[in-house]
Amino acid sequence: MNKLLLAIFALIFVGCSSTPKNLDQYKREVEQYYDEGHYGIETYEVIQDAISELDKMSFGPKAAAIFDVDETALSNYEHIKVIDFGWEREIWDEWLKEANAENIPQVKKLYEYLVERKVKIIFLTSRYENTCDATHKNLVDEGYKDFDTLICRDASTKGMTSREFKEQERIRLVEKEGYNIVATVGDQWSDLEGKYSGYRVKIPNYLYIVD
Numbered sequence: 001m002n003k004l005l006l007a008i009f010a011l012i013f014v015g016c017s018s019t020p021k022n023l024d025q026y027k028r029e030v031e032q033y034y035d036e037g038h039y040g041i042e043t044y045e046v047i048q049d050a051i052s053e054l055d056k057m058s059f060g061p062k063a064a065a066i067f068d069v070d071e072t073a074l075s076n077y078e079h080i081k082v083i084d085f086g087w088e089r090e091i092w093d094e095w096l097k098e099a100n101a102e103n104i105p106q107v108k109k110l111y112e113y114l115v116e117r118k119v120k121i122i123f124l125t126s127r128y129e130n131t132c133d134a135t136h137k138n139l140v141d142e143g144y145k146d147f148d149t150l151i152c153r154d155a156s157t158k159g160m161t162s163r164e165f166k167e168q169e170r171i172r173l174v175e176k177e178g179y180n181i182v183a184t185v186g187d188q189w190s191d192l193e194g195k196y197s198g199y200r201v202k203i204p205n206y207l208y209i210v211d
């Protein structure tokens with residue numbers, strides 16, 4: 001093989017395998033995005049767009065909006081930052097039981113807008129039943145006082161992805177309970193994909209991905 005060919009192969013190889021940043025640098029970038037207000041501005045814009053779209057719609061008596069909880073209605077960012085962006089089931093459950101997550105003000109504004117328009121609010125979360133009471137308390141403490149129901153996962157849903165669980169619940173709410181879901185609000189695409197989600201509002205999340 002001549003030297004020119006070797007050089008071309010070397011260039012292709014280098015081009016295809018760029019080295020990643022140090023993990024700590026990624027964490028600091030995410031932290032800056034949140035702490036310097038960029039996340040807040042992005043979320044504000046998402047909510048403003050949603051409200052102007054919803055303004056164009058009219059809602060019947062069984063109109064309902066589905067809200068996810070984590071990183072949608074409530075923010076776990078401060079906790080996640082304290083533990084340096086890791087995740088461990090026991091530590092997570094302890095945190096949820098403290099019921100100390102703060103609301104995301106921009107999302108709360110959308111919630112208040114929908115309550116004002118007489119749309120029924122349903123919280124649908126992949127949190128399990130052992131933290132459901134604490135979740136209820138946390139939501140009410142953070143100003144989400146008007147809602148029809150809070151749905152958490154029970155043991156029977158253990159093998160399902162979050163997407164499967166949430167779609168199953170939306171199907172039940174529409175086909176068995178007669179709700180008309182006009183909007184779904186979540187920070188994960190798995191909150192929004194599938195049947196009966198209505199108008200989809202995707203809240204930014206740079207902390208984790210849930211399938």
Ligand SMILES: [Mg+2]
Pocket residue numbers: 068069070071072186187188
């Ligand atoms: Mg979430």
